[in-house]
Amino acid sequence: MERMLTRSFSLIAHVDHGKSTLADRILQLCNAVPEREMREQYLDRMDLERERGITIKAQAIRMEYPASDGKIYELNLIDTPGHVDFSYEVSRSLAACDGVVLLVDAAQGVEAQTLANLYLAIEAGLEVIPVLNKIDLPAAEPDRVGNELATLIGSPAESILRVSGKTGAGVKELLDSIVTRIPPPSGDPEAATKALIFDSTYDNYRGVVTFVRVVEGKLRAKSKVKMMATATFAEIEEVGVFAPNMRPVEMLVAGDVGYVIPGVKNVRQATVGDTITDAAKPAAEPLAGYREPKPMVWAGLYPTDGDQYPDLREALEKLQLNDAALVYEPETSQALGFGFRCGFLGLLHMDIVRERLEREFDLELLVTTPSVAYEIVRTAGDILSVHNPAEMPDPGSIAEIREPVAAVMVIAPREYVGTLMELCQERRAELKEMHYLSEERVELRYHIPLAEMIVDFFDQLKSRTRGYGSLDYEPVGYRAGDLVKVEILLHSNPVDAFSAIVHKDQAFNYGRRMTEKLRELIPRQQFDVAVQAAIGSRIIARETIKARRKDVLAKCYGGDVSRKRKLLEKQKAGKKRMKQVGAVEVPQEAFMAALRLGDGK
Amino acid sequence: MTTAARGVYVHIPFCIVRCGYCDFNAYAGMDELADPYVDALLKEIDDRADGGVVTTVFFGGGTPTQLPPEQLGRIVQRIRERFEVTSGVEITVEANPETLEPGVASGLLENGFNRISIGVQSTSAKVLQQLERVHSSDRAIRALECAVAAGFERVNADLIYGTPGETMQEWRASLARVLATGVTHVSAYALTVEEGTPLSLKVARGDLPAPDEDDLADKYDLLVETLRDAGLERYEVSNFAREGHECMHNIGYWKGADYFGFGAGAHSHRAGRRSWNVRLPRTYIDRSPSVEDGFETLEPEQRRGEAAVLALRLAQGIRRKDFSQMWGSDPVELWPGPIAGGADGGILHVDDDTVRCTDKGFLLMDGVARELV
Numbered sequence: 023m024e025r026m027l028t029r030s031f032s033l034i035a036h037v038d039h040g041k042s043t044l045a046d047r048i049l050q051l052c053n054a055v056p057e058r059e060m061r062e063q064y065l066d067r068m069d070l071e072r073e074r075g076i077t078i079k080a081q082a083i084r085m086e087y088p089a090s091d092g093k094i095y096e097l098n099l100i101d102t103p104g105h106v107d108f109s110y111e112v113s114r115s116l117a118a119c120d121g122v123v124l125l126v127d128a129a130q131g132v133e134a135q136t137l138a139n140l141y142l143a144i145e146a147g148l149e150v151i152p153v154l155n156k157i158d159l160p161a162a163e164p165d166r167v168g169n170e171l172a173t174l175i176g177s178p179a180e181s182i183l184r185v186s187g188k189t190g191a192g193v194k195e196l197l198d199s200i201v202t203r204i205p206p207p208s209g210d211p212e213a214a215t216k217a218l219i220f221d222s223t224y225d226n227y228r229g230v231v232t233f234v235r236v237v238e239g240k241l242r243a244k245s246k247v248k249m250m251a252t253a254t255f256a257e258i259e260e261v262g263v264f265a266p267n268m269r270p271v272e273m274l275v276a277g278d279v280g281y282v283i284p285g286v287k288n289v290r291q292a293t294v295g296d297t298i299t300d301a302a303k304p305a306a307e308p309l310a311g312y313r314e315p316k317p318m319v320w321a322g323l324y325p326t327d328g329d330q331y332p333d334l335r336e337a338l339e340k341l342q343l344n345d346a347a348l349v350y351e352p353e354t355s356q357a358l359g360f361g362f363r364c365g366f367l368g369l370l371h372m373d374i375v376r377e378r379l380e381r382e383f384d385l386e387l388l389v390t391t392p393s394v395a396y397e398i399v400r401t402a403g404d405i406l407s408v409h410n411p412a413e414m415p416d417p418g419s420i421a422e423i424r425e426p427v428a429a430v431m432v433i434a435p436r437e438y439v440g441t442l443m444e445l446c447q448e449r450r451a452e453l454k455e456m457h458y459l460s461e462e463r464v465e466l467r468y469h470i471p472l473a474e475m476i477v478d479f480f481d482q483l484k485s486r487t488r489g490y491g492s493l494d495y496e497p498v499g500y501r502a503g504d505l506v507k508v509e510i511l512l513h514s515n516p517v518d519a520f521s522a523i524v525h526k527d528q529a530f531n532y533g534r535r536m537t538e539k540l541r542e543l544i545p546r547q548q549f550d551v552a553v554q555a556a557i558g559s560r561i562i563a564r565e566t567i568k569a570r571r572k573d574v575l576a577k578c579y580g581g582d583v584s585r586k587r588k589l590l591e592k593q594k595a596g597k598k599r600m601k602q603v604g605a606v607e608v609p610q611e612a613f614m615a616a617l618r619l620g621d622g623k
Numbered sequence: 624m625t626t627a628a629r630g631v632y633v634h635i636p637f638c639i640v641r642c643g644y645c646d647f648n649a650y651a652g653m654d655e656l657a658d659p660y661v662d663a664l665l666k667e668i669d670d671r672a673d674g675g676v677v678t679t680v681f682f683g684g685g686t687p688t689q690l691p692p693e694q695l696g697r698i699v700q701r702i703r704e705r706f707e708v709t710s711g712v713e714i715t716v717e718a719n720p721e722t723l724e725p726g727v728a729s730g731l732l733e734n735g736f737n738r739i740s741i742g743v744q745s746t747s748a749k750v751l752q753q754l755e756r757v758h759s760s761d762r763a764i765r766a767l768e769c770a771v772a773a774g775f776e777r778v779n780a781d782l783i784y785g786t787p788g789e790t791m792q793e794w795r796a797s798l799a800r801v802l803a804t805g806v807t808h809v810s811a812y813a814l815t816v817e818e819g820t821p822l823s824l825k826v827a828r829g830d831l832p833a834p835d836e837d838d839l840a841d842k843y844d845l846l847v848e849t850l851r852d853a854g855l856e857r858y859e860v861s862n863f864a865r866e867g868h869e870c871m872h873n874i875g876y877w878k879g880a881d882y883f884g885f886g887a888g889a890h891s892h893r894a895g896r897r898s899w900n901v902r903l904p905r906t907y908i909d910r911s912p913s914v915e916d917g918f919e920t921l922e923p924e925q926r927r928g929e930a931a932v933l934a935l936r937l938a939q940g941i942r943r944k945d946f947s948q949m950w951g952s953d954p955v956e957l958w959p960g961p962i963a964g965g966a967d968g969g970i971l972h973v974d975d976d977t978v979r980c981t982d983k984g985f986l987l988m989d990g991v992a993r994e995l996v
Contacts, residue, residue, distance in 0.1 A: 570990075572843070590993050593989075594996060
């Protein structure tokens, strides 16, 4: 195929704005899938099948489109990750494109991810084709939303295409517009090879499969290559394209989008953003924009059944093959037993990992209250990174605690601005910018301590805006905060799982909430037990679990005797599973329940 | 310990209504099974009796007095024929207030019963309603008076405390009214929410609060004190009697004696072998006389642990010498940690002769018991 007839693009959209359905229509117009194999949400289904180990999800599909100008174009449709923790990965997918289709639901209007993705596309210098989708919906307001979109990207409202992924209306016009407006790839096939890895996945049968855009030079099977950022050398096993199923090709040359099986063991050796070059004739410089995946949110993962610890370790090892952003280290909690402290890109990433562990590996997990990584400046002058409150050094040795801050963009109908501002204020957020996207919709920009976001900010945002608010965020560095570590003491012994780093103003609240909860959840003992919250040596809240007064079975006659013995034996076995905190015996379930309740603010 | 003690238990599973807290093997509306059930019972006695000594007999339920005294008398008679019943035998029948007419009380005496246990539960109308008992509080008191008047020398009143909503005053009043009738024995039980009962459903749904530990403990303290003042001493966790009026049949259970259990769901025990009959009356009748449903054989260690746990329920506690003779080791040597811990915690009193619960210990003994099983 002639380079001039190649177009590489992404569909970018807020979640649920109809990307998958539109992709179905594009596949059909290009006859990419035989009629009998066509199903709704074709590409997403491939994803489900992949979970069952049948197919590797295509992150880029090659299609042939017979355009209205009579020529046949090669289209590369590149998928972008659909959620807010992965903006870096979205940016890499976009870097593999020459243009984007910005898809907006004609009923919903512009949302936070629409904007975030648009800004990423503009930053990447891509041609943007704005499109209104779902114009067939009775609730669609193409004129209003069209104006909103036109204002946003500074082009006349009339130039905005209107399509329906459902009925197929306007899709042909859209494809024609893609071939006329998006430029063909540039790049010299004879130059030193540079290929951008924009996605990387692990398959049980094929090993690591990377998705690449060849920017310069060429890649072919059996050639020796180097991943520049990780300095990994490998011999390529196979190169090919998805059309939409995996199809090996002889080589990929500058301008091509396809897959490479680089023959490496795990995705960490071929990470998103890295540059593949020729080992013998390497490029002088890698492609710009590589970032090492950096976990922002940390939480302890514990099996609810301690016997599942080895299973959890094995599951994390397997997941990590497929997830370069997931990090973990073993952790022992006196309250929860053996588990792992895991780092995630964000909250959604954490949810995805947890769900996969539970669903694909059949584990039952307890996730501790998520935390962020703090920078502790010590009086001695050195800086420690602490991502587990239990590891916080002695308060006396701390000069300053710095916490990570996120830049947050919220878009919502204007009637919700008041309640949103209230929410942001409660979360110590700092308003940076606010403007009207249209008469009805407002964009708010805040800087907010990441720790305040990771608990239930998104849920709160959704509930306060009745689902109309949307959110995008990205970490923007550290700032000093008035933070303290609150410890929870049981009979004077600290219980690690409940230590938390909180803002000074929230310390009392946190302490009171946790002590009350533990008082309710921990069964009475043979003696009075104090439950205290403390900052250093200062007690800020106290509850008492009164000593047991009755622990005897009322009735014990003939038939009851066996029953009583079995009951006592069962209780005795239960006692062995109790967690011992000093002299206090606590059923693990009580700790778990307290942590679950601790989720909400 | 009287090694010769041997009991017979007879289960009568019929009731007028099934109470919401009850998890016994009891059924309402099955009276038409009464005759075939008694036949099956007689057959089981014929089949299993070994002609050996029997020192106590206990008819429990359900409500034994759902059957006419003559029917019950037939069963007593059969036991007398098939066993060597001692002259001082104690023969107890459980009765509910609503079934205890004066004629019934004397009928029971005439048919061989010499001890009666009446399910009063409470004298508070509110509490009785909460427990779904059909009798009124006056009826309950009248039943006790009627039993005493008919000539029963040993009358027990069964009571339940800690029902949600019961006040301390109501509990005190129940105790006072019961004691005023001249009963010589009281069994008083903390309301226990048993799994699978309508009561447990109500608690699970949040319609009723679960019994409160502090409330139960306060009421227990009042119970012990009130009965002691009236001359009824605690001889077991939940049992109080004037001296010489203790229930010998139940003491047999706590001392590990052998006993035959006849009837649906009844348990038997013989030298470490514990067996039980099929639970459903209908099945019991159909399978007569092959009614055993299962059994367990206790290991010597289990028997030893059980013996200690059961003995601790008695005021006299574990008699160290007897225990050593029976099981080969002294309990203090066998369980040094738990017993020392119990003593330090004020739960156990330990001296050269006995290990027994302190006043406080009667409410907390399961903490130690758990270590002994």
